[in-house]
Amino acid sequence: MTGSVVGTGGELVLFWVIAPLMVVAALALLFARKPVHAAVGLIFVMIGMAFLYTALEAPFLGVAQVVVYTGAIMILFVFVLMLVGVDAADSVAETIAGQRWIAVLLGLGLVSVLTGVVVTANLPDAVGLEAANELTNPVGVAYEIFGSTVFALELVGVLLITAALGAITLTHKERLSAIRDQKATVRLRMRAYARGEGSQVLTPMPAPGVYALHNAADVPALDPYGNPIDISVPRVLRIRGQELDPSSVDGHVAQIAGGTFVQPARVASAESPVSQERAAAEGARAEGGDADLDAPAAEPAPAAPAAEPAPAAPAAEPAPTDHEGDDR
Amino acid sequence: MTLLHYLVLSGILFTIGAVTVLVRRNAILAFMGVELMLNSCNLALVAFSRVHGTLTGQVMAFYVMVVAAAEVVVGLAIIVSIYRARRTVSVDEPSLLRN
Numbered sequence: 001m002t003g004s005v006v007g008t009g010g011e012l013v014l015f016w017v018i019a020p021l022m023v024v025a026a027l028a029l030l031f032a033r034k035p036v037h038a039a040v041g042l043i044f045v046m047i048g049m050a051f052l053y054t055a056l057e058a059p060f061l062g063v064a065q066v067v068v069y070t071g072a073i074m075i076l077f078v079f080v081l082m083l084v085g086v087d088a089a090d091s092v093a094e095t096i097a098g099q100r101w102i103a104v105l106l107g108l109g110l111v112s113v114l115t116g117v118v119v120t121a122n123l124p125d126a127v128g129l130e131a132a133n134e135l136t137n138p139v140g141v142a143y144e145i146f147g148s149t150v151f152a153l154e155l156v157g158v159l160l161i162t163a164a165l166g167a168i169t170l171t172h173k174e175r176l177s178a179i180r181d182q183k184a185t186v187r188l189r190m191r192a193y194a195r196g197e198g199s200q201v202l203t204p205m206p207a208p209g210v211y212a213l214h215n216a217a218d219v220p221a222l223d224p225y226g227n228p229i230d231i232s233v234p235r236v237l238r239i240r241g242q243e244l245d246p247s248s249v250d251g252h253v254a255q256i257a258g259g260t261f262v263q264p265a266r267v268a269s270a271e272s273p274v275s276q277e278r279a280a281a282e283g284a285r286a287e288g289g290d291a292d293l294d295a296p297a298a299e300p301a302p303a304a305p306a307a308e309p310a311p312a313a314p315a316a317e318p319a320p321t322d323h324e325g326d327d328r
Numbered sequence: 329m330t331l332l333h334y335l336v337l338s339g340i341l342f343t344i345g346a347v348t349v350l351v352r353r354n355a356i357l358a359f360m361g362v363e364l365m366l367n368s369c370n371l372a373l374v375a376f377s378r379v380h381g382t383l384t385g386q387v388m389a390f391y392v393m394v395v396a397a398a399e400v401v402v403g404l405a406i407i408v409s410i411y412r413a414r415r416t417v418s419v420d421e422p423s424l425l426r427n
Contacts, residue, residue, distance in 0.1 A: 052334065057378060058389075061374060061386055104351070114336075126379045159394075
């Protein structure tokens with residue numbers, strides 16, 4: 001055995017904890033069914049590499065490994081995986097007969113050759129990097145990069161710019177049709193309407209009903225005759241059968257919808273204060289004023305005359321404010 | 329603690345990457361195998377840098393990283409454009425020159 005002992009026992013422990021995990025994670029590349037799992041395994045390998053670099057007295061490369069490989073390259077891989085479809089399954093059909101077994105055999109041969117070479121090679125005793133890292137490792141690496149290999153660094157800059165331009169060029173897509181702006185959309189819609197195709201409602205869809213006890217999107221609004229307007233409920237809810245009947249959310253609405261609604265002229269004492277408030281609010285609205293939310297609705301409001309037709313689609317009832325319940 | 333550990337690990341990872349390139353039919357997975365091979369070479373470079381006591385190996389690993397970044401950008405762009413044209417990322421499908 002060659003390669004003298006450098007480092008500490010702690011490094012040995014670190015290595016034997018991380019290296020087997022890295023090998024297992026790398027095997028995910030071979031055996032994972034889904035490409036995303038393989039990508040996660042590879043990310044684990046990259047982070048393990050960063051640990052090992054730091055243990056090998058190369059903290060600058062450890063940081064660069066995390067930043068460049070896990071932070072940029074692997075993210076790009078995952079991004080493209082999501083772009084082309086995560087379920088892009090591997091086909092198991094072999095174009096070359098027995099290629100898989102040949103590849104595994106060659107792989108075993110390669111690993112045995114590499115290991116044999118490394119173990120039997122006559123390596124010099126390891127020097128260690130204490131002297132080279134005297135000015136801290138990043139400074140030493142910087143002297144090397146910007147000193148003896150500065151021309152290579154400039155070439156790498158050119159390479160990076162070229163790669164960015166190449167990626168833009170390769171993924172560029174010519175526009176084959178004109179941009180459809182709002183005007184064109186409207187024109188197409190009107191044409192379809194004239195032909196009797198598509199939606200036959202040119203205006204925006206009516207909003208769903210808003211009631212005192214229910215204002216979600218699943219109850220229809222009421223038209224002036226008290227009938228529910230079906231298209232005021234979103235299409236998806238209608239298809240799923242989640243549309244509610246207005247009468248099921250509010251008894252008062254049920255009266256309107258059933259045509260049996262009578263405007264409460266003189267509020268009977270049997271009426272609950274809630275319906276008094278409602279009548280008060282409606283009376284105020286019938287006179288053209290908006291029911292004041294802040295005024296305590298305890299005082300009986302002027303009741304609307306009985307001849308007054310029933311209000312159209314019930315608008316939002318004033319929400320009961322906190323101080324309304326104080327005097328009850 | 330000898331540096332042989334690192335070199336053997338590097339060899340194992342290199343082999344896994346190479347076999348991945350050979351057996352996986354998904355272009356992105358094969359590409360990941362290439363990345364794994366580059367990483368294992370980097371590990372060997374850094375380990376040898378420690379053997380020799382100079383930082384040259386680390387600088388080489390740094391350059392490998394930068395070139396790998398450029399390579400991934402272009403390679404993934406090619407894969408995406410092939411996917412756009414043929415709706416597949418399998419390396420067997422685009423056999424236009426056969427027959």
